[in-house]
Amino acid sequence: MTSPASSSEVKYLIESSEGNTFDVSGAALRQSNTFNAMFLNIGADGPIPFTDYNEATLKKVFEYCEHSVNEENYSGPKHQDDLSKWDLNFFNEMDQKMFIDVINASNFLDIERLTSYCCERIARMLRGKNTQEMIKVITLPTAEELEAKQKVEEKKAAAAKKVAEKAAETAEKTETLEELPVQQLVQTTRNKLTRKYLSFSNE
Amino acid sequence: MLLKLPYLAQFTILKHLELHDHFFLGLCSKRARNLIKCFSRNKNDSSVINLYSFSIQLQKTGFLGKDVVMWASCYYRPENETLYRSNTNWNRSIIFWYKDKKIKCKISFHSTKGIPILWCKDKYKRMLPMAIYHSICEIFSISPIIQIKFDMSRLSEFPDTNEIDNVITGCRDKDQIEEFLKNVIIRNATQLWLGSCQLSVDSVILSLEHALFWSPK
Incomplete structure (x- = not known):
């Protein structure tokens, strides 16, 4: 100790x-x-x-x-x-x-x-x-290595941009998709109700 | 590796290295150059292009210059031949830029002085000293005052510049130096070894400011 x-x-x-x-x-x-x-x-x-x-x-x-x-x-x-x-x-x-x-x-x-x-x-x-x-x-990167590194970074940035764009697109789509079923649901329930009502009134 | 170390360790390492090692290290990257700048601050005041020894020197006021690097071209001189033959490894090279010209040099090391010799093509023999000189001024953080020591007999290898700040030269032919003074402007001081030349009253040489003449007569 x-x-x-x-x-x-x-x-x-x-x-x-x-x-x-x-x-x-x-x-x-x-x-x-x-x-x-x-x-x-x-x-x-x-x-x-x-x-x-x-x-x-x-x-x-x-x-x-x-x-x-x-x-x-x-x-x-x-x-x-x-x-x-x-x-x-x-x-x-x-x-x-x-x-x-x-x-x-x-x-x-x-x-x-x-x-x-x-x-x-x-x-x-x-x-x-x-x-x-x-x-x-001193393990510094050479000019060629720096260039290659820059290219890789550019590629990565381009790929990330693409992914972001795709994500934005899918987000837009899901928004519309989420809206559609609700509208459809409302419409179908309305139709059903009117049909029921009509059938009831016929009876 | 070096750049990841603590400040004191970096300085201890640099203390163990020679001036030409600092020079090459300063050419590696911007960070390395800044490190050398920081380390060499106030250590040297000026640099000199010495055409007697074909070397670039760093100088502290009141002291003789220390050789940093030598240059040589394919132009034949007897000393070039011995320098060329003493080297066996020609795989090392370095590139300098001067006036948008790429100067590729091979590197050898002087057998006795231990400093590097940069070998260039004959057509760049006047550009290379200026290119090295500017690099040295930048790396060692020295004001780019152009100081040249040379002999008129080696005028064909005089660095590619029209303006000099200080010059030390020797000459045996009065006409040769007058011709030289027509092409080159000396901004500050001149030290001239005249040998047996006799000057006329209307000579251009006498119009030089801050001039010191040496003559046996």
């Missing part, structure tokens, strides 16, 4: 966006400046909600924090070639989406070291590339 004690043995419960909770050591959490500012001194009753981030992302972030607990204090970006084997494996395992999620989470948690290394990795992906290659890396 959570406690305000500053001992590294203390475990804190973290709640992800899925509502799942998991343990993280106090020492690992202390690498987050956001956590330090919010919970370390006052403690937390129950799980700490980081509900903007999913469990996989938070676990990845705190996995890094747990690993770098014993490392010296962060003093500016390290060259990528100076990274340990564990660090390299850690970053190589992540795909682009995970990079975005981890950067977002570490930026919120203010874990300077992790944010900086992730940014350096992304910069490496972009370095020495031309425009087309960069577009692929």
Whole structure:
């Protein structure tokens, strides 16, 4: 459970966006400046909600924090070639989406070291590339893709317009249909009544 | 990916990139260009077309310009040959527009400087530097003051413009520079290396404003 004690043995419960909770050591959490500012001194009753981030992302972030607990204090970006084997494996395992999620989470948690290394990795992906290659890396749509997307949207809009027109037409028809049976009903009942009346008068 | 990241992370990434990476990134999309504009604000004051090194440079007042990108054409120069042969990947290309002309360029990277070299057809060799120059001014949010460093011996490759703000040039032939001054208007300052030329009193060169002449004599 959570406690305000500053001992590294203390475990804190973290709640992800899925509502799942998991343990993280106090020492690992202390690498987050956001956590330090919010919970370390006052403690937390129950799980700490980081509900903007999913469990996989938070676990990845705190996995890094747990690993770098014993490392010296962060003093500016390290060259990528100076990274340990564990660090390299850690970053190589992540795909682009995970990079975005981890950067977002570490930026919120203010874990300077992790944010900086992730940014350096992304910069490496972009370095020495031309425009087309960069577009692929930053997953921007190309001009052709934009054109195709626009065409699809135009088609969708045209289809929606057709559907709306059809719906309007059917609505008009149903209005007339609804009117017709009532008129017919009135007419038929009138006819029946007059017939009955006539037959009665004949009798 | 980059554009989805928080502001601080975007800036950290951009800090790790070179000027030419910023340039290519700024050409990717409007949002990317705005990001580069925002990041490079007040970092550079002006840009220079340097015909000595065939590069476009970005400059902060009081400092030497930093090379952003080089250009080259199929026009033969000995240095072009070495640059051409040092590249093996010719699949990368980029398109620029200048005066309604589409300039398709192939991209290689300089083996020592590490900056990109944009290769164009010979007929666009004067247009390409201006096209790149305008793109750089737009991306890096720099006022489009045209500054050119060149030597009169390379007048055939002089950028496609009739007006220049500042110019640094060298010349051995007085007539050549007088002919040049008839075709081109210099709006601000001129720095001229005259070599052994002797100027007459009625020379057009002496009518230049804010001019600085260098001569061994």
